[in-house]
Amino acid sequence: MKDKLDSLLEHALAPMELPEKKLNDQILRKVKEKKDMKQEQVYYKRRIPAAALITVCMLILCSSTALAVYRYLSPAEVATETNDNALQKAFLGEDAILVNETQESGGYKVTLIGSVAGKNISDFLMKNGKGEVLEDRIYTIITIERADGTPMPDTSSDEYGEESFFASHYIHGLDPNVYSMMSMNGSYTEFVNNGVQYRILDMDNIEMFADRGIYVGVNSGTFYDRNAYSYNESTGEMSCNESYTGVNVLFQLPMDVRKADPSAAEAYLKAFEESMNEPDETPEKSELDMQVDEFMEMLTPENIDEYAEPVESTRQVCTIDENGWPHYSYELDTGAAEDGVVLSDLEGKQPGSKIIEGWSYSDSGLDDLNIDVLILNEDGTITFVLYQPRQELLYPIMN
Amino acid sequence: MKQEELELYMDTYGKDLYSFCCCVTRNRQEADDLYQDTFLKVYELGEKLVIKTNPKSYLMGIAFNLYRNYKRKLSVRQRIAGVCVSLDENAEMIPMDGQLTEDMMISKEECRIVREAVNNLSDKYRIPILLFYMEGLSQADIAAMLRISESAVKTRVHRAKKILREKLEGLL
Numbered sequence: 001m002k003d004k005l006d007s008l009l010e011h012a013l014a015p016m017e018l019p020e021k022k023l024n025d026q027i028l029r030k031v032k033e034k035k036d037m038k039q040e041q042v043y044y045k046r047r048i049p050a051a052a053l054i055t056v057c058m059l060i061l062c063s064s065t066a067l068a069v070y071r072y073l074s075p076a077e078v079a080t081e082t083n084d085n086a087l088q089k090a091f092l093g094e095d096a097i098l099v100n101e102t103q104e105s106g107g108y109k110v111t112l113i114g115s116v117a118g119k120n121i122s123d124f125l126m127k128n129g130k131g132e133v134l135e136d137r138i139y140t141i142i143t144i145e146r147a148d149g150t151p152m153p154d155t156s157s158d159e160y161g162e163e164s165f166f167a168s169h170y171i172h173g174l175d176p177n178v179y180s181m182m183s184m185n186g187s188y189t190e191f192v193n194n195g196v197q198y199r200i201l202d203m204d205n206i207e208m209f210a211d212r213g214i215y216v217g218v219n220s221g222t223f224y225d226r227n228a229y230s231y232n233e234s235t236g237e238m239s240c241n242e243s244y245t246g247v248n249v250l251f252q253l254p255m256d257v258r259k260a261d262p263s264a265a266e267a268y269l270k271a272f273e274e275s276m277n278e279p280d281e282t283p284e285k286s287e288l289d290m291q292v293d294e295f296m297e298m299l300t301p302e303n304i305d306e307y308a309e310p311v312e313s314t315r316q317v318c319t320i321d322e323n324g325w326p327h328y329s330y331e332l333d334t335g336a337a338e339d340g341v342v343l344s345d346l347e348g349k350q351p352g353s354k355i356i357e358g359w360s361y362s363d364s365g366l367d368d369l370n371i372d373v374l375i376l377n378e379d380g381t382i383t384f385v386l387y388q389p390r391q392e393l394l395y396p397i398m399n
Numbered sequence: 400m401k402q403e404e405l406e407l408y409m410d411t412y413g414k415d416l417y418s419f420c421c422c423v424t425r426n427r428q429e430a431d432d433l434y435q436d437t438f439l440k441v442y443e444l445g446e447k448l449v450i451k452t453n454p455k456s457y458l459m460g461i462a463f464n465l466y467r468n469y470k471r472k473l474s475v476r477q478r479i480a481g482v483c484v485s486l487d488e489n490a491e492m493i494p495m496d497g498q499l500t501e502d503m504m505i506s507k508e509e510c511r512i513v514r515e516a517v518n519n520l521s522d523k524y525r526i527p528i529l530l531f532y533m534e535g536l537s538q539a540d541i542a543a544m545l546r547i548s549e550s551a552v553k554t555r556v557h558r559a560k561k562i563l564r565e566k567l568e569g570l571l
Contacts, residue, residue, distance in 0.1 A: 004571050005564055006532075012513035013533040015418035023431055024409050027438045031402060223439075227428055339453045339540075 026177070030223055032276075033182040071196075072100070075114040078141050078198050082189050083123070087139060087200075090121035097254060105240070106247035109147050110218045115140040115253055117205045126187055126202075134185050136205040140216055140253070142167055144197040151195025160192075164222045165247060167201055172213035173236030174269075180224050183276070208268060211260035212236070214253040220246030288365030295366055295389060301354035301373075304387060308371060314386040317377070318342060328384035342374060342382060351378045405442055408454060415534055416458050422529050423466050425518060437462040456540040459530060463544055509570055516566045524559035527552055 073081065075091035075098065090096060096116040102109055117138035126134045144165055145152055153159035167188065168181035180186070186203035206214060215238055219228035228248035230239050240248045299307055311332065318326035325341035344357050357372040371387040416437060420430040440461050517528055530541045531552075538556070542549040564571065 005560055005567070008509070008513055008567065008570060009517075009528070009532040009560075009563070012510040013422075013517065013529065015415045015533055017414065017418040017421045017430075019409075019413050019417040019431075019434055023435065024406075024413065027409070027435050028402060028406065030435075030439060031405060031442050221432075225432075227432075339456075341453065 026226070029178075030182070072111060072113055072143055073193060073198065075116070075141050078113070078200060081191060081193070081198070082200065085123055086120070087116075087122045090116045090118060090139070097256075099251070099254065101251055103249040103251065104147055105249045106220060106245070107147050108247050109143075109145050110247065110249045111143045111145075112216055112251040112253070113141040113143060115216075115255075117207045117259075119205075122202070126185065128185055134204065137202050138169065138205045138207065140169060140201045142199050142201065142216065142218060144199065144218065144247075145195065152192050152197040154192045155190065164220070165199075165218055166221055166223055166225070167199055167216070167218040168224065169201065169203060169206055169253070170215040170217055170238055171206055171209045172215065172238070174209075174212075175233070176215075176217070176229060176231055176238055177224055177226055179272075182224065184272070204268070207255060207259040208261040208265040210255040211257045211262070212265075214255050216251045216253050217249065219244075219248045288361075291366050292359075292361055292369055295369070296356075296359060296371075299356065299371070301356060304354065304356070304371070304373065308387040308389050310373070311386045311388060314384070316384055318374075318382045318384050326382045326384075330384075330386060332386075340372070342384070344374060346374065346376050346382065349376045351376050357384075405438060408441065408458065409438065412455050412458055415455060416462060419459060419462060419529060419534055420466075422514075422518070422533065423463075423522075423526065433462060433466055436465050440465065453536075453540060455534065456536055456544065459534055459536065460544040463526065463530075512570065513563075513567060516563055519566075520559055520562060524555055524562065527555045528559045528563075531556055 075096060076088045079085075079087035079091050091114065093116070095118065096114055098114040099112045100114070102111040104110075115138060117136075119136045122137065122139065125137075128134055153162070166181075168176075168186065169184075170176040171179055181188075181201060181203050184204045184206070186201065188202065189200045191198055201216075217229065217238070219225045225244075225246075225248075228241055228244045228246065229250065230241050231237075232239075238250060240250050295307070311330075314330035314332070316328055316330070318328045321327040321341065327339075327341050329339040331338075342357060344355055346353075346355065349355065353376050355374045355376070357374050359369060359371045361369040366389055369389055373385050373387050375383040375385070377383055413434075417430065417434050420433040420437070421427070424430045424433055437458060441458065517525060520528065526545065527541055530536045530544070531538070536544075538549050538552045542552045545552070
C-alpha cells in the first residue's frame with residue numbers, strides 16, 4: 001500500500017527534464033555519420049628491428065632534438081610498422097610536414113608527429129559507401145601516451161580501448177561538429193610501441209583549405225565532443241575548452257598555403273552538402289535477413305493465417321499501463337519471455353482489423369521469427385497474439 | 400534500427416531518459432553525454448533487432464550500464480593518471496525547475512528537498528529508487544537491469560526508504 005513517502009517520491013521524482021532539441025538533432029546527425037563512416041582499424045604488434053635500435057643508440061648520443069626523435073618513431077617508421085610502403089615513401093618525400101609538437105591534457109601527452117597528403121600515397125586505399133576508391137587523402141600521425149609514464153595498454157591487452165580518443169583534422173571556419181573525420185570519409189590505423197600509442201589518421205585531402213588553416217584535435221571519447229572545444233561561428237576560430245574534464249588538445253597543422261585551391265574547396269563543400277542530404281543507404285543484409293524480409297514482404301494482415309500460425313498461449317487482451325500504453329506480456333515454452341507495449345497507432349482502424357505490429361528474430365532468421373499481431377476489438381480494447389511462420393512453409397522459402 | 404524508430408524512441412522516452420541521466424550524473428554536461436551515448440548505443444545494438452521488450456526498461460538498462468562503465472573508467476583514470484574529477488565535487492548542479500503547478504500536492508521547495516535527499520543516497524540505493532519512482536519500472540525489470548534478485552531490489556528500496564524517511568521526517 002502506498003504511504004505518504006511513496007507519494008512524495010513519485011511527485012518529487014517525476015521526470016521533468018527535457019533534452020534540448022539540438023541534442024536530439026546531434027544524435028541523429030551522428031547516427032547518419034556513423035553509418036557513412038567506413039572506419040577501418042588495423043592493429044599491429046611492434047617488433048623493434050635491430051637496425052632501429054642501433055639508430056636509437058646513436059641518436060641518444062647526439063642531441064636533445066635527437067632524443068625527441070628517439071622517443072617517437074619517425075613518420076616513415078610508423079608507416080613501415082603498418083606495412084604501408086607507399087606511405088613510408090610519402091613521409092620521406094619533401095611534401096611531408098614534420099611537426100613533433102606535444103601538448104598535455106587530462107593526464108595524457110599528445111604529440112603531433114607529422115602529416116602528408118596527396119593522391120595514391122598509400123598501399124591501403126579505402127572505398128566509400130558508393131564503392132568509389134578514395135585516392136586523394138591526407139595522413140597525419142599522432143601519438144598518445146600517459147603523462148605519468150605508465151605505458152599505454154598494448155592493442156592485444158584487455159585494457160586496450162578502455163580509454164578511447166577521438167582524433168580528427170578540422171578546418172578553420174567550418175563547424176567541427178559537422179566537418180570532421182566522421183563525415184569526411186575518415187579512418188585510422190593504430191598500434192602501440194614502447195607504451196606509446198601511434199595513430200595514423202586519414203581522411204579526404206583537405207590541402208585545398210590550407211589558406212583557411214587546418215587543426216588536428218584529440219578529445220576523450222569515440223565522437224567529436226562539443227564540450228571539449230569552443231567554436232566561434234563568427235571568426236571560425238576553434239579553441240580548447242579549459243573547463244573540459246578529459247583530454248582535449250588542438251594543434252595547428254603548418255600547411256603550405258600555396259596548396260590552397262579555393263575553387264576546389266568550394267566544389268568539395270558543395271558535394272559534401274549534397275552527400276549529407278542524400279537519403280540513407282540500406283545497410284548490406286545477410287541471407288537470413290533477406291529471407292526474413294522476403295517473408296515479411298509477402299505477409300499481410302489478410303494472409304497471415306496462411307503463412308503463419310498464432311501461438312495461442314500468447315493471446316491476450318492488452319492492459320493499459322500507468323503511462324497509458326496498451327501493455328502485453330507472454331512467456332513461450334522455450335522460456336523466452338517478453339514484456340512490451342503497443343506502439344502502433346490504431347486510430348481509424350475497423351474493429352476486427354489485424355495489424356502487424358512488428359517482428360523480431362535472431363541469428364536463426366526465419367526459424368525463430370516472432371511476429372507481433374494486434375487485433376482491434378469491438379469494445380476498443382486490443383488483443384495481442386504472437387505469430388510464427390508455419391514450419392511446413394519454411395523449407396521452400398529457405399531453400 | 401531505422402532512424403525513424405530512433406526518433407520515435409526519442410519522442411516517446413526522451414524526457415524519461417534525460418531525467419534519469421540528469422539524476423544519476425547530477426551534472427548537465429554528463430547527462431547530455433549519457434543521453435547521447437545511450438541512443439547511439441541503442442542504434443548500434445538495434446540495427447537488426449526490433450525492440451519488443453519494454454522499450455523504456457531497455458533504454459534505462461543501456462543508460463545504467465553506460466553510467467556504470469563510465470564510473471569504472473573514471474576510477475581507473477583517477478588511479479592511473481591522477482586526474483581529479485569527481486562527479487560530486489565538480490558537478491554543476493542541475494537546477495530542478497520543473498513544470499510543477501500550484502495544484503500539485505507538494506511545493507517546489509519540498510521537491511527540491513526530496514531530490515536532494517535522494518541525490519545524497521549512495522548509488523546502491525539511489526539507482527533503484529530512481530528507476531522505481533522516477534521511471535516507474537517494475538521491481539522485476541529493475542532486478543534484471545541491475546543483475547540482482549528481485550528480493551534484493553525490494554530490500555534496497557526498503558532500506559533507501561528507511562533512510563529517506565529519517566531525512567524527510569519534517570515533510571512526512
